[in-house]
Amino acid sequence: MSKLVLYDHIESQNGYKVRLALSNLKIAYEFRQMDMMGGEHKKDWFLKLNPHGKIPTIQDGDVSVWESNAILLYLGRRFAPNNLIPQDVTKLGIMLEWIFFETSMLQTSLQPLRFISIFIPKEKQDQAEVIKLKEKSMKALKTLDEYLSKHKFLADDYSMADIACYGQIFPAPEFGLDMSQFKNIKEWQKRVESQPGYIEMRAKVVA
Ligand SMILES: N[C@@H](CCC(=O)N[C@@H](CS)C(=O)NCC(=O)O)C(=O)O
Known part of the structure; x- marks a missing residue:
């Protein structure tokens, strides 16, 4: 193979x-x-x-x-079994909700904010756009933080939804988002980071 x-x-x-x-x-x-x-x-x-x-x-x-x-x-x-996708259909629905939340909310706010901060020199950044993206990011993060006040992981057990959202959220401080008010997100990030096989983004890839 x-x-x-x-x-x-x-x-x-x-x-x-x-x-x-x-x-x-x-x-x-x-x-x-x-x-x-x-x-x-x-x-x-x-x-x-x-x-x-x-x-x-x-x-x-x-x-x-x-x-x-x-x-x-x-x-x-x-690569099932042990596939980070819930078997239970209700939990599957919840996992999909958060996966689509990542696509529709985080990929349209945090992702472009990160792109602007990495690739566009400060003097050329469209500040009105940056403010709009920051507002949208904070709104999405607030929704997630409230949800995580009652849930350990997004679909109760660690799943692909946690991976999807974590990947967008962890670099937020690098591009100036104040994450200090999101205590539940912070705790959830620690739980994701303690999963077996966790790697940081820039970790050397072992094939
Ligand atoms: N919705 C896509 C987004 C993919 C995406 O935007 N990829 C960026 C890098 S993170 C890219 O390839 N950009 C180059 C381009 O769009 O030409 C996904 O989740 O994979």
């Missing part, structure tokens, strides 16, 4: 979500760092794997999967 390949970039938080899941599940894979500045992700060979030309993307034999959360769900089913 050929080894799974992950096309990624070490600084990608969406890629990190996939790396964290692979590490939690102890799945061996080949890490392929893409030259994003050189536009490698828009080359024809890569567009055959992901027509949107984005990372992360995985190749598993003849199958390629893109969109980080689709990859998480694929990996969970592909």
Whole structure:
């Protein structure tokens, strides 16, 4: 069986979500760092794997999967049992809610904020946009923090939903979000970080 390949970039938080899941599940894979500045992700060979030309993307034999959360769900089913996807249908629904929350709320607030702070020089940043994104981020984080006051993990047990949300949230202090008011998120982050196989985002990838 050929080894799974992950096309990624070490600084990608969406890629990190996939790396964290692979590490939690102890799945061996080949890490392929893409030259994003050189536009490698828009080359024809890569567009055959992901027509949107984005990372992360995985190749598993003849199958390629893109969109980080689709990859998480694929990996969970592909490497079941012990797949970080609840068997119980109610918990499955809750897990999916938080996975879609990550896509609709966090990927449209925290993700662009991080992008702006890393790649756009301060004097060129659109401050009105930054303020709007910060407000949206804080609103989403407040919702999550309130939920976590009554739940250890998003779907009660550690699942792909925790991985998806954690990957977007952990770098928040790096781009100036005041996380001090979110005590429940802080405690939840510690619980995620104590899971077997936990790795930090920039951890050397062991294939
Ligand atoms: N919704 C996608 C977002 C993927 C995404 O935005 N990837 C970024 C890196 S984190 C990327 O490839 N950017 C390059 C581009 O869009 O051209 C996912 O969850 O995988």
